[in-house]
Amino acid sequence: MSKQIAYVRTEMLPQQAPPSTSVGAIGWMRANLFSGWLNTAITLVSLLVILTIAVEILPWVLSPTWGGTSLNECRELLAAADHGSGACWGVIRERWIQLLFGFYPPELYWRPILAFVLLALALAPILFADKVPAKLLVFSAAYPFIFPWLLWGGMIWGPLAAAAGFVLGAIAYRVVSGAFSSLLGVIAGVVVALLWWLLLSGFITGLLDSILPIGLEPVESRKFGGFMLSITIGVVAIACSLPLGIVLALGRQSDLMIVKYLCVGFIEFIRGVPLITLLFVASTLLNIFMPPGTNFDIILRVLIMVTLFASAYMAEVIRGGLAALPKGQYEGADSLGLNYWQAQRLIIMPQALKISIPGIVSTFIGVFKDTTLVSIIGLLDPLGLSNAIRADANWNGIVWELYGFIALIFFFFCFGMSRYSMYLERKLQTGHR
Amino acid sequence: MSELAIDREIDRSKMKVSDEVSIEIINMNKWYGTFHVLRDINLTVNSGERIVIAGPSGSGKSTLIRCINRLEEHQSGRILVDGTELTSDLKNIDKIRSDVGMCFQHFNLFPHLTILENCTLAPIWVRKTPRKEAIDTAMHFLEKVKIPDQANKYPGQLSGGQQQRVAIARSLCMRPRIMLFDEPTSALDPEMIKEVLDTMIELAEEGMTMLCVTHEMGFARQVANRVIFMDQGQIVEQNEPEEFFNNPQSERTKLFLSQILGH
Numbered sequence: 001m002s003k004q005i006a007y008v009r010t011e012m013l014p015q016q017a018p019p020s021t022s023v024g025a026i027g028w029m030r031a032n033l034f035s036g037w038l039n040t041a042i043t044l045v046s047l048l049v050i051l052t053i054a055v056e057i058l059p060w061v062l063s064p065t066w067g068g069t070s071l072n073e074c075r076e077l078l079a080a081a082d083h084g085s086g087a088c089w090g091v092i093r094e095r096w097i098q099l100l101f102g103f104y105p106p107e108l109y110w111r112p113i114l115a116f117v118l119l120a121l122a123l124a125p126i127l128f129a130d131k132v133p134a135k136l137l138v139f140s141a142a143y144p145f146i147f148p149w150l151l152w153g154g155m156i157w158g159p160l161a162a163a164a165g166f167v168l169g170a171i172a173y174r175v176v177s178g179a180f181s182s183l184l185g186v187i188a189g190v191v192v193a194l195l196w197w198l199l200l201s202g203f204i205t206g207l208l209d210s211i212l213p214i215g216l217e218p219v220e221s222r223k224f225g226g227f228m229l230s231i232t233i234g235v236v237a238i239a240c241s242l243p244l245g246i247v248l249a250l251g252r253q254s255d256l257m258i259v260k261y262l263c264v265g266f267i268e269f270i271r272g273v274p275l276i277t278l279l280f281v282a283s284t285l286l287n288i289f290m291p292p293g294t295n296f297d298i299i300l301r302v303l304i305m306v307t308l309f310a311s312a313y314m315a316e317v318i319r320g321g322l323a324a325l326p327k328g329q330y331e332g333a334d335s336l337g338l339n340y341w342q343a344q345r346l347i348i349m350p351q352a353l354k355i356s357i358p359g360i361v362s363t364f365i366g367v368f369k370d371t372t373l374v375s376i377i378g379l380l381d382p383l384g385l386s387n388a389i390r391a392d393a394n395w396n397g398i399v400w401e402l403y404g405f406i407a408l409i410f411f412f413f414c415f416g417m418s419r420y421s422m423y424l425e426r427k428l429q430t431g432h433r
Numbered sequence: 434m435s436e437l438a439i440d441r442e443i444d445r446s447k448m449k450v451s452d453e454v455s456i457e458i459i460n461m462n463k464w465y466g467t468f469h470v471l472r473d474i475n476l477t478v479n480s481g482e483r484i485v486i487a488g489p490s491g492s493g494k495s496t497l498i499r500c501i502n503r504l505e506e507h508q509s510g511r512i513l514v515d516g517t518e519l520t521s522d523l524k525n526i527d528k529i530r531s532d533v534g535m536c537f538q539h540f541n542l543f544p545h546l547t548i549l550e551n552c553t554l555a556p557i558w559v560r561k562t563p564r565k566e567a568i569d570t571a572m573h574f575l576e577k578v579k580i581p582d583q584a585n586k587y588p589g590q591l592s593g594g595q596q597q598r599v600a601i602a603r604s605l606c607m608r609p610r611i612m613l614f615d616e617p618t619s620a621l622d623p624e625m626i627k628e629v630l631d632t633m634i635e636l637a638e639e640g641m642t643m644l645c646v647t648h649e650m651g652f653a654r655q656v657a658n659r660v661i662f663m664d665q666g667q668i669v670e671q672n673e674p675e676e677f678f679n680n681p682q683s684e685r686t687k688l689f690l691s692q693i694l695g696h
Contacts, residue, residue, distance in 0.1 A: 328537060342559070
């Protein structure tokens with residue numbers, strides 16, 4: 001019996017190539033498009049549907065109406081070219097600059113353009129840390145002060161004084177945390193910075209403004225509009241909501257009762273209220289609570305509200321990432337003697353944020369699209385402007401072209417963010433866990 | 434589970450137990466909620482001792498060694514490590530943790546860092562060692578656990594046995610005076626258990642103070658100088674390995690040994 005089942009292999013088989021029908025283009029099509037009769041049928045029907053839609057839409061898109069200056073002129077152009085129905089692209093040619101910049105003074109367009117070019121430069125070392133020299137991070141740190149100065153103008157001393165507050169705070173932290181504990185250092189840093197901003201900086205900037213009036217021509221907030229406004233709100237809300245969200249998520253997990261319930265209360269309140277409501281509060285109610293005569297810039301108010309709104313969602317996304325981390329990671333960090341902040345910074349957050357990338361980017365995209373809601377409180381974002389354009393007698397009744405153009409630009413940004421998140425996920429992939 | 438052949442002579446020349454007390458646990462109690470997990474634990478560990486803690490699952494052995502670097506908090510009694518008492522003072526806790534190395538059943542390596550970064554992280558951030566020096570130390574210990582060629586890979590790319598050896602090297606990079614092992618081989622294939630045990634034996638041969646929760650009775654017999662048997666949160670019996678295995682005193686120990694060694 002045992003003689004019959006005994007078997008010994010004397011030579012090992014070499015590796016062989018897979019059959020040609022399972023690799024390459026043919027293999028891909030077989031696996032993905034024509035793997036069975038049902039799949040084949042679905043493939044063919046889908047191709048037909050796509051083709052029909054393309055045949056219907058393409059002539060409309062490719063209409064020769066770029067020269068039209070009003071809806072009527074467009075119709076004449078279409079009739080002259082015997083084109084049938086078609087889009088009236090004249091409105092985009094005539095108004096695209098307005099859709100980008102709103103009512104920003106045309107002779108100052110270089111300022112937002114420069115601001116956004118510098119934005120790309122400031123983001124590069126953060127988004128592509130392995131390809132861009134880390135020295136550029138110095139510029140990234142300075143950018144938050146350059147950006148508002150370029151857009152709103154005014155004396156250079158204001159942003160410099162704001163930046164000086166951070167520098168003074170950092171110095172105070174260094175000195176005190178070196179001499180005493182790091183907690184006292186943080187407190188000293190915050191106190192010094194606040195004292196500077198609240199008491200001294202106003203006086204000193206006023207003095208410097210009168211002695212050395214270096215600055216740009218100021219532009220009022222109500223002249224802001226178009227995609228410039230959307231991107232400004234979007235970028236600020238995105239950049240501020242991530243760190244705020246991290247702090248809130250950690251606070252929600254804190255052992256300190258009061259910190260924990262403050263964070264829970266904030267998150268649940270903000271998530272329970274529509275953004276529109278918060279924007280209305282920002283635009284109307286907030287002024288009631290302010291001392292009379294204070295002029296609290298409307299865009300600043302919107303920025304704060306959108307940031308708070310986004311950070312509550314961000315906190316929950318990051319909490320999900322924290323919850324997905326095995327307890328062993330905390331224990332591993334603890335057992336090596338890392339303190340709470342070191343463990344968070346070096347071990348927990350890098351992993352929790354990596355897990356949360358899809359959720360974080362979804363929130364970013366959501367926030368960017370939500371910036372269109374500011375049109376409801378009278379700010380002229382692209383949607384607000386499109387209403388203004390449609391009210392123009394020349395373009396009364398135009399719909400698809402305007403909204404299509406706005407949608408295309410939004411899609412461009414959102415798709416870009418989505419692709420970046422996929423790139424980042426691939427880059428941070430470090431083998432199966 | 435049972436006896437794993439340790440196929441080499443063990444050099445006992447440096448395995449000296451000194452008179453110096455390393456860990457002292459006095460009347461320690463711990464509860465999970467209302468459940469009394471550790472009951473009146475008294476244990477003194479001298480420097481250079483190799484102690485194996487055995488017992489059925491749920492007997493509190495892991496909890497006991499996790500109390501020593503305060504991954505678990507005890508509610509009454511005292512624990513002193515190298516003369517420093519474990520209290521809620523965070524500075525003491527971080528100090529003790531950096532002097533006490535720990536290896537876990539599931540390794541708990543940091544998957545987002547390379548092997549080398551795993552090993553240099555704590556020396557750089559906790560000990561403030563210069564990076565260059567930390568890397569040298571890390572490579573030294575990675576060579577010791579025989580995986581210097583994997584230094585730039587990520588933990589996910591290594592086998593379980595290799596990961597556990599990296600975890601040991603990571604602890605050693607902090608130059609600990611005491612090493613705690615919490616079932617270091619329980620999640621490993623038999624082939625990999627041996628490579629981890631070999632590393633632990635080498636460590637014992639160099640005179641490291643070790644507390645080891647394990648089911649590897651071969652290791653206990655040949656390396657430990659004391660075996661502690663726990664049941665229901667209490668130390669039921671402790672003895673030298675020879676006596677412990679050949680002449681167990683309590684009924685509970687006899688039953689446990691017959692089950693673990695019986696087949």
